[in-house]
Amino acid sequence: MTLNGIDVTDFLTAMLATGLLRAVPLAIASLGDVFAQKAGLLNLGIEGMMLSGCFFGFHAAYKTESVVLGMLGGIAGGLAMALLFGFLTIHLRVDQVLVGLAITIFAAGLTGYLFRDWYGGQNVAANVRARSIEIPLLSDIPIIGPAIFHRQIIFYICWALVPVFAWLLYRTRFGLNVRAVGESPFAADAAGVNVIRTRYLAIGLAGVMAGFAGAFLAVADLRIFTIGMTVGQGFIALAITMLGGWNPWRIAAGAILFGMLNALGDSLQIVGVGIRTEFIGMLPYIGIMLALVVLAGKTQLPASLGVPYARGQR
Amino acid sequence: MANDALTPRPPLPDGRGGEPRVEMLGISKRFGPVLANDNVDLTLWPGEIHAVLGENGAGKTTLMNVLSGMYQPDDGQILLDGQPAVIKTPIDALEQGIGTVYQHFTLVPNLSVIENVVLGTKTGFRLDLGNAERQLQTMLADFALNTTPQTEVRHLSIGQRQRIEIIKVLFRGTRVLLLDEPTSVLTPVEVEGLFAILRRLREQGVAVVIITHKLDEALDLSDRITVLRQGRKVGVLDPETLAASDRETSRLRIVELMFGGRPSSEGSDVASGSAAPGETLLTLSAISADGDRGAPAVKNLSLDLHRGEVFGIAGVDGNGQKELGEVIAGQRRSTSGSLAIDGRTLTNQGVSAISRAGIGYVTDDRLGEGSVPGQSVAENAVLKTIGLAPFSRKFWLNRKAIERHAEALIEQFDVRTPSASTQLTLLSGGNIQKLLLARELAMKPKVLVCNKPTYGLDIRTAQFVLKTLREQANDGNAVLLISSELDELLDVSDRLGVMYNGELVAIFERGEFDVETIGQLMLTGRRATGVAA
Amino acid sequence: MTERARLSGMSLTPLVSSLVAILMAFVIGGIFLEATGKDALEAYRILIDRGLLSNTGLTETLKKMAPLLIASSGLLVALRAGVWNIGIDGQFMVGALFSAVTGAALVGDVPDPVMWIAAFAAGFIGGVAWALIPALLRVRFGLNEIITTLMMNYVALNVTAWLVKGPAKDPKIVAPQTRQIPLEHRLPKIPGSDVHIGLLVGLVCIILVAILFRSTVPGFMLDVIGRNRRAAVHAGIPVATLMVVALLVSGGFAGMAGANDVFGVQGLFKGNWNPGYGFTAFALVYLARLNSLLIVPFAFFFSFLLVGGDSMARRADVPTYFIELLEGLMLLCFAVAVYLERRWSQRTARAASSDPATTSLAVAGESE
Amino acid sequence: LAQDASPEPTISTAALITPSARTNLGWDQQGADGLDAAAAATGITAIVAENGGYDDITPALADLADEGAQLIICHASGYQTTCPDFAAQNEGVSVAVIENPDAVSERVADIETQAQEVAYLAGVLAGLTTTTGTVGVVVSGEPPTWNYMTVGFAEGLNASNPDAKLIYSVIGEAAYDDAAGAKRVTEQQLANGADIIFGMGDGASFGMIEAIREYNEANAETPAWFIDVIGDKSADYSDVLLTSVLFDYSGIYEEMIRNAGTDQFGQVYTMNVENGGVRLLDLPESVPAETADAVASAQASIIDGSVTVSAVGDSEGMHAKLAELGYE
């Protein structure tokens, strides 16, 4: 079947594949950020952590020619920024917005500078290729098969992380501590939860995931680094975390929604529906707002989001 | 159960003769300019109930927080079972068997009961709630709590939350239990239930510390009483003394320790005025309103308030009293019915219109909604009147007038604060309460709605507040007093209504007050006259 | 007297800690430069020379302050009221487009001052219009403005692109841009300087906001809302209305910053023109600890960095990203300095309570 | 070219300001390299100010003037109004802008790049090379330069292969750095049958290339090709690169340098196929001879005037043209 000269099966497959792929880095970063936000850390540094993940992931991949080491490099890059964030906001109790912005600006400067200094600003590709896995039988299903069941390992890891993170948040002591610490740190402290440690772990996890998301872009997906390549995806991830009401399942849905709207925009251009590209370009953002109107109603932020905790202060 | 209160104090357990469980030696703690604890000693023996008394701001909470690891003392030492103890964090305290029920709630509102209870306990990484749940079920039943472990705490009433707080501490097994004003929010029956539990714990050798402003509670319950005053320990009544003297003597002794040198304003000069009720000031007709969770909280309630009367509202916490107060204040929308002030219908007109029409409202949530912690005392004093002369003209603030006004209120109501420009956070709870009351009264309201205005106040301050309310009525205004202190309601009200499940189930005229009937109504919504059959 | 004490406590220490932070950032940045084989001292010499000591540098630095001051003063209003306006960039673009179109329509037909006022008004309206949607979404559906204002930035990018490629485009020029306002109709220079009067507009905005919070009722109420929203409800303050107003006002100011750039600098609106002042404004307002007058020196410093840094990068052969790196370092060092300052004041003075600038977030964070 | 006159330059320093990094193997690099070559040829000093961005560049212009630049080439269509303003306010500085002939005056020169002519050649090549009959155009925005090339490419494609289909995709507004977005869009085009991608993206181009590489790994026997613009990526990307539209600025820059300070300066400088200012990168050997010949003859037709390529720089006009050709 064809539409406007385009094979409909190919078209739908491509759209689904693209949408899911666009959702991956967002979902990864959001899943981690749930823990930061739930623990009371408003992490505007997420964009910087992601970018740092891109650069150091790429650098590690380029030097070692290994996807795994590249991913680890990215994770380390994100984590380093997160620990800096944690030290300043949790330990020194400095304003989170200030530190978050600082981290994002710093990471942009640092990665740009180093890329220029180490690579002369040349866009070279790392000699790596993330392996794809074809899941037998399932990958033969039309449309869904090639779009979902013949992908990179990291693609599967990403979506497998959703239940893992839901479990971590709702079914483990760590998750319980995180939820308590962001809501009322005083209460958690009084109950014997180590608020400081919990917050460090939470931001560490957020940094690991942001770095992972960045490395996904630069290592697994593109194999190159371009300056500023996250183009605001960290902030989008932050919004998706809120849109998803801090629930890993709903966050995954939010990321897919955003990815699919993006893919839909691309697809509309391909079939040539004659809608102006600018309107297509704003589709995902308007879609998110509409989704919020329809679904979420009130987003109730964790009560102590953005507030440093010091015992004995009132 | 109810008889428990009447049973004579049991003989002190033998353990008392051995090692003290806790010795706090020379504890000092300073907050900026305030010396909250000044070289305080406190000894706790296993198997005793130890009351710590003192007026607002005396440093009771601070002392307990030092023991619970919340605060680090600037000076002093703590011995546990004779050994120097390291209590750097609440975890240290909990691990050494010191459990605390804090004055300010320490439950996480959007976690479930069970999650709150297991929070911070040391079990595996995976949350396995099965065991805990069974144990909790029993305790919930023990505490007559009609809720499931899965209910989120924010859905519970304040009284229920208080009990969960205690359960949470007991759940971990404690050897030293600290309770900071646990009874302020409980009904008499709940208080009895709590006391029974405390006595049981005493039997088991737990050292219990209870902070309270209710002398009688302390005398009923405790084996030993320590009195603090302005951060210093001013006296201890040990079991021998308590046993040797009668209740009245002990009372006088304690009051003297707490307020010695100052005239005690105890006495019943708050008793109701006798003037015949005047014209109607506030009319509620068939008002209904929803609670925070959207369920009906006030149902079809009608009420007239007259000039010159104090109308008391009794009821177990969570029966719609708070919502009623908020509806009258314009802070909560009514879903049906109407509200008129001085004959003018002002249903759902919003806070400012209603306040302009002459209704004042003292909230029970002082820090959460009554005040702005980051601002100064002066700014808080004019929070509601900032738009009026002389505090502002047109758009422009008059800082001088604001400051002067605040200073006058501080003087008149004896608010203890370094200055009017001090940050409100630095005041103790009682002083904040005085400021809030002063703020409302300064607006000269025709109808003043007060929700638990004496919560957490020392006796003198509480008396002062009640007297002020009385005078307010005597001056030809009306007062609606919502309280969980039946005694003060009985003392001060001209009429007394009982709220149960959102309805006003009975109204008593002064003279008809009958504690038993009122108690029955509070608990069941019906009179247990035995006739109903 | 107390007010004075508060003010001096307010303005002196932050200034010291900022200086410390700046110094620390320069030192760390310098080590970084040396480690990568550059001449740090030479680079810094050029930076100061070009951004501050040269005539053109100083002029450009002062010019660049204008939009920062205007946008920051609006943002301050929002943040003090606990409203998170992340949408400064979008509001800037729409405001700039509105003012450019208005200016192009009026230029020559009306006296210049009338045109400027109309254009700034149009910029304000554009910014307000763009903030209105998040405001309505908040009031009608309770949607958190952090997300909606952020999303509106991307929408603005597309909407302005569409307008400037189509209806608002100067048909005589191929590139997507509005009709250019001739040089002689742009904002006049401040007498005796090469700096246009946008700088004065910026300073006036800051002063207005300072007065708003220091001595007016709405300012007082916004502060109450920002610090404890429930108390504001309790006190009968029209919370929803004022929060909407705060959001709209901050949008309007962002739009005026757009008008400033159109009439002071570019003379037109062009496609994809997004200078990204939002970030800088946030940093500024926070560095100033939500205190209006402190914004001025910080705006000056940022402006200096932007202007001098460009030159430094080229002349000292340092990647331009170094300036971003330095800015980030500055903010990070500032964070440390804030901490040291608090420690210090706790030990010496009586400030045992929490830093007010941090409590604001608590309040800001909760939505009703 | 103007070499015949070859007057000695009266200026000693020329500068170029460019929005992004001069190392990007693209627009910025071609401009910077052009100036360096021209300066070397004329023996003057060249200053390149990179990363000027798309915001106000006045501070940078002032700084360049302070540094002694007497000629400043403003290497972005976004600078076409700021620079004449600057020249008007600064005696002794001449500027060159892109695509703004109206601005030409004594000290303002205009550069017109007939990029559509080379893009037409690229379109011819694509039409003859595609095996699927579907060709994609991916852009990271719609600035005039790219609109010109899009139209030229479409006309060339239409001329060489009237049955071929063209898919046009925008990555997003100002998505110049969005390599990941570029990859997604390109993947979709490939999945929908495109086997040649004409990509205009700056940093985003590398995302397109990666998409093609990945596609080719899975479809080794029916590989797709990339046609790049403004820059020579053949060193690292010859595996996917079919050709590239090259801009060689050195000629006109040299002419400008010699003219600067004289009354010759204020004019429109044109780069077209005829004067070699724009050309295609040498075709790889895999291109069949008859195809190469067709491209060459198309080039000849452009030079002799028998083929004129539409010059459409605005987005609306570009979209209208695509619709007219049946591509939208």
Ligand SMILES: Nc1ncnc2c1ncn2[C@@H]1O[C@H](COP(=O)(O)OP(=O)(O)OP(=O)(O)O)[C@@H](O)[C@H]1O
């Ligand atoms: N975290 C703190 N920061 C500053 N001052 C404090 C702090 N905690 C207590 N204070 C001050 O220390 C003094 C003692 O306070 P504390 O809370 O111990 O009194 P209290 O006896 O419990 O009073 P109340 O009966 O009102 O609860 C008060 O003046 C109080 O304002």
Ligand SMILES: Nc1ncnc2c1ncn2[C@@H]1O[C@H](COP(=O)(O)OP(=O)(O)OP(=O)(O)O)[C@@H](O)[C@H]1O
């Ligand atoms: N809503 C708020 N939330 C958090 N912090 C605030 C808020 N309002 C003010 N502050 C903090 O309190 C400090 C003093 O505020 P205040 O209103 O007294 O400032 P001011 O001296 O009057 O200066 P301004 O000119 O900005 O009004 C501010 O510098 C800021 O750090």
Ligand SMILES: [Mg+2]
């Ligand atoms: Mg206390």
Ligand SMILES: [Mg+2]
């Ligand atoms: Mg002020």
